Amino acid sequence: xxxxxxxxxxxxxxxxxxxxxxxxxxxxxxxxxxxxxxxxxxxxxxxxxxxxxxxxxxxxxxxxxxxxxxxxxxxxxxxxxxxxxxxxxxxxxxxxxxxxxxxxxxxxxxxxxxxxxxxxxxxxxxxxxxxxxxxxxxxxxxxxxxxxxxxxxxxxxxxxxxxxxxxxxxxxxxxxxxxxxxxxxxxxxxxxxxxxxxxxxxxxxxxxxxxxxxxxxxxxxxxxxxxxxxxxxxxxxxxxxxxxxxxxxxxxxxxxxxxxxxxxxxxxxxxxxxxxxxxxxxxxxxxxxxxxxxxxxxxxxxxxxxxxxxxxxxxxxxxxxxxxxxxxxxxxxxxxxxxxxxxxxxxxxxxxxxxxxxxxxxxxxxxxxxxxxxxxxxxxxxxxxxxxxxxxxxxxxxxxxxxxxxxxxxxxxxxxxxxxxxxxxxxxxxxxxxxxxxxxxxxxxxxxxxxxxxxxxxxxxxxxxxxxxxxxxxxxxxxxxxxxxxxxxxxxxxxxxxxxxxxxxxxxxxxxxxxxxxxxxxxxxxxxxxxxxxxxxxxxxxxxxxxxxxxxxxxxxxxxxxxxxxxxxxxxxxxxxxxxxxxxxxxxxxxxxxxxxxxxxxxxxxxxxxxxxxxxxxxxxxxxxxxxxxxxxxxxxxxxxxxxxxxxxxxxxxxxxxxxxxxxxxxxxxxxxxxxxxxxxxxxxxxx
Ligand code: 2AL
Numbered sequence: 221x222x223x224x225x226x227x228x229x230x231x232x233x234x235x236x237x238x239x240x241x242x243x244x245x246x247x248x249x250x251x252x253x254x255x256x257x258x259x260x261x262x263x264x265x266x267x268x269x270x271x272x273x274x275x276x277x278x279x280x281x282x283x284x285x286x287x288x289x290x291x292x293x294x295x296x297x298x299x300x301x302x303x304x305x306x307x308x309x310x311x312x313x314x315x316x317x318x319x320x321x322x323x324x325x326x327x328x329x330x331x332x333x334x335x336x337x338x339x340x341x342x343x344x345x346x347x348x349x350x351x352x353x354x355x356x357x358x359x360x361x362x363x364x365x366x367x368x369x370x371x372x373x374x375x376x377x378x379x380x381x382x383x384x385x386x387x388x389x390x391x392x393x394x395x396x397x398x399x400x401x402x403x404x405x406x407x408x409x410x411x412x413x414x415x416x417x418x419x420x421x422x423x424x425x426x427x428x429x430x431x432x433x434x435x436x437x438x439x440x441x442x443x444x445x446x447x448x449x450x451x452x453x454x455x456x457x458x459x460x461x462x463x464x465x466x467x468x469x470x471x472x473x474x475x476x477x478x479x480x481x482x483x484x485x486x487x488x489x490x491x492x493x494x495x496x497x498x499x500x501x502x503x504x505x506x507x508x509x510x511x512x513x514x515x516x517x518x519x520x521x522x523x524x525x526x527x528x529x530x531x532x533x534x535x536x537x538x539x540x541x542x543x544x545x546x547x548x549x550x551x552x553x554x555x556x557x558x559x560x561x562x563x564x565x566x567x568x569x570x571x572x573x574x575x576x577x578x579x580x581x582x583x584x585x586x587x588x589x590x591x592x593x594x595x596x597x598x599x600x601x602x603x604x605x606x607x608x609x610x611x612x613x614x615x616x617x618x619x620x621x622x623x624x625x626x627x628x629x630x631x632x633x634x635x636x637x638x639x640x641x642x643x644x645x646x647x648x649x650x651x652x653x654x655x656x657x658x659x660x661x662x663x664x665x666x667x668x669x670x671x672x673x674x675x676x677x678x679x680x681x682x683x684x685x686x687x688x689x690x691x692x693x694x695x696x697x698x699x700x701x702x703x704x705x706x707x708x709x710x711x712x713x714x715x716x717x718x719x720x721x722x723x724x725x726x727x728x729x730x731x732x733x734x735x736x737x738x739x740x741x742x743x744x745x746x747x748x749x750x751x752x753x754x755x756x757x758x759x760x761x762x763x764x765x766x767x768x769x770x771x772x773x774x775x776x777x778x779x780x781x782x783x784x785x786x787x788x789x790x791x792x793x794x795x796x797x798x799x800x801x802x803x804x805x806x807x808x809x810x811x812x813x814x815x816x817x818x819x820x821x822x823x824x825x826x827x828x829x830x831x832x833x834x835x836x837x838x839x840x841x842x843x844x845x846x847x848x849x850x851x852x853x854x855x856x857x858x859x860x861x862x863x864x865x866x867x868x869x870x871x872x873x874x875x876x877x878x879x880x881x882x883x884x885x886x887x888x889x890x891x892x893x894x895x896x897x898x899x900x901x902x903x904x905x906x907x908x
Contacts, residue, residue: 224253225438226567227431228288229297231260231406232281232304233267235372236529236551236572236580238407242299242427243570245409249428254435257293257568259284259552262525267371267407268300269341278305279465285309285317291554291567295434295443297323299406299427301339302347310444311453312467316437317444320426321351324402325361327429331422332399334362336392338385339404340374342366348404363396364404374407382411386418393421400424519607520628522546522556522563524588529572531580536693538583540636542576543590543629545622547641549573549670550589557672558592558622560605561781562774573670575639575681575698582697587635590625594786595771596641596674598622599649599850600834600843604783608836613655613876617833618843620650623658623684630684631656637694638684642864643674644763645829645854647682651866652878653833657691658684659892662885663861665702675766678759678858688867688896695889707883707890711736712822714882715746718753719852722831724872729827732870732879732902739901743825747818752852755811758804759855764793765801785840812860819882823894826853828866828878856882863888867895869902 229246231239243258250256261280265273281298282305288296295315298306303319310317328335335357337348345364352361367381367388374381385408389401401423403411409427416423437443444450458466516524527541529550546556549569556563571577576586591606593599601624602608609619609628619628623640627650630638640647642660651658659682666681673679683698685691713733721729737743749755768790775782775790782790830849834842857864862885866878879898883891 224255226255226294228293229258229299230284232277232300234260234264235266240571242406245427246431249431255567258570259568262528269371274302274304281305285313294438297430297434301404310450315443318430318434320430322355323430323433324424324426325355325357327424328400328402329360334398335400335402336362336396336398337364337402337404338388338392339366340371362398365392371407385411386415389415520609520625521588521590527585527587529586531584533583535583540584541587542579542584542637542639543626543635544586545626545640546589546592547672548576555672558594558603561778574667578698590629593622594782596622597786597789599645599847611654614833618836620653622646623650627654627684640682642680642682643678644858648828648866651684652828655868655876656686658866660857660864661888662863666698673770675763692892703886704889705887707887708821708823710822711743711825713746714824714826715748718751728870749815756852756855758807761804765796768793808859815860824882826880828880832872832875863891865891865895
């Protein structure tokens, strides 16, 4: 069976919102069954409206072609009306490359005798004229006009750009005596229907035209000739900042041939440091090593950029950087979920998940996609394919997972904020192991759209930061659309008789609580949550059933793709029957109601993990035993849907353990503020 066509629309400028609009236009034009991915480079100009912009957009664009080759893309749409870098792209892409200006002009000549082009700024008219001449449409192109709106103002909220463009098109038809309109900017792609309706003549959007043309070429089995001009560029040395772009290997095979084992133009910018890393090129084996590797720690990061996605730069998180766990959709990037075989099958996301967008809109930049345990189904932070991220607090120890990469990036100062998920402890445990702050949010408070699920009844978005103030700022942004109530200020110890904690940890926990009481915090009688071994078992069964429903089919179809520990967990999950899960769910409801009643009006205190982090080389059985003990503590928030925090306030002999606070649902921000006041009080005493 022929494989589905994979088209990639490349917006050669770096503006994500424009890329998303281009992606939508291309998708609307493509046949059903064709995969469309839209990407933009992370380096280069924000818009292209001068020759200078155009020249400097080309390296980023060519890096995207290289990435597309590694991703097995069949054809490319070059979505800027200057058709920048089109010839160079043809030399290095194995499939056809179609520019939107050439596609639009060709299409227009099939629809009428003369067409008029309406572009953005007057200074872009010359380039369009040059292209019309080059493509042989000098006679057909009756005129080129500028609406005089900069590219990035075309889609500003409340902008009059659509109306002004329609008016400019009407004037063009009259002045030129033409019968077809060509829209002269990729940013006008979604004006097409409206302008066409207003004018009553065919209006050609190049993105749609190029999409359909590129798709047709693939279906016809046609691609760029390699006979002479478009043969691959000769191998030679490039120097300086462009060293990573040196043509380095034989061309990739034509479409229809087997996919190359390593992409000929998989560009690794070792010379740029982390400025622009094209590491999103597939599994490790797929990555070309023709040029020096970047000093990227792949146990912590899968992809980084400088930044990978730029935020608005304005807002409460301006100047902050985010490490995004590899479960969240990030526009232009694939979700890898810590599983290389899974990553290989993914296509880049057209848009970012709302939890990512919220941080970008508040001014933060995404600096990279950080590692996770496989499908987030662990709290250890040890990945069979990528290794264990470093633990900045305890060298040689496991970082904790599954949000291991974001936590390590934060602890090491490579990101301000870690964006993670916490299903059974995956934010709190790495925070506890690495001596940083981590919040699991109220279940359902932060949208999980665009986040790969593990167990939806328990999946939550969470954040990691080095201090309470940053965490609170992030939480205010991430929870802006969720109800937030004033929290309780009285504490209660959790009755931990059913949990065997190490004596040293128990003593330290007790000492910390005593210090809080001495500082005037009110700590009431212990709250008995019931037997926590039983609660953890209810959690295990219900989570496993949902994990199997989320990923069982994929796991079955890919034997050997997972590390032994996670594979064993999925095997156990496969054996849980729907009846067992239903029975456990009923018992979860009882647990939740009982805890709500007993904890009423109080914030629960407990250690965030049952021990300090295990050694990175600890035997699997030891790591599993530690996981089981910690799950007895972390499952409480999962089962009750409550927000839970890990604050770096306990310490065993030398290693960190988090102090966990579990609050009432929808009091997340208040919980951080309360913990901050505890930290201030306790740390003040330490200092004294
Ligand atoms: C464009 C375009 O399509 N994208 C961009 O950044 N500049 N073209 C134009 N005529 O302004």
